[in-house]
Amino acid sequence: MHDTIWKTVENLARRFDDHDERRGLAPQEQWTMQVLKIAEETGEASQAVIGARGTNPRKGESHDWSDVHAEVADVVITGLVALYRMRPDDAAEYLHRQLADKAGKFLPTVPTDSEEPSGAP
Structure with a gap:
């Protein structure tokens, strides 16, 4: 599933890149418009809520x-496309690293089988 996504x-990113290149937009202009698209989709999700x-x-x-769910999915998809357009060579790996970093900040660490739980004798 990961590869298919x-x-x-x-x-999608290539289609939007091609469209924007035909319009004469430089890469940073394309990225700017894509990030603004995230904001637009977020507004639609807020409106649905x-x-x-x-x-x-x-x-x-x-x-x-169900409208909210669809709009949140649009936000996620648009964000993934934005990330890919800005980092086509490593978007998936970059997202994986960012997710691991955020998880490390917000999720409690769980001891592995080889580690003793904290406070254990």
């Missing part, structure tokens, strides 16, 4: 949680 991300919660009195319950 990254192959699809690569294909507001609609699912019914907190806008003018619109009421305009969305449901």
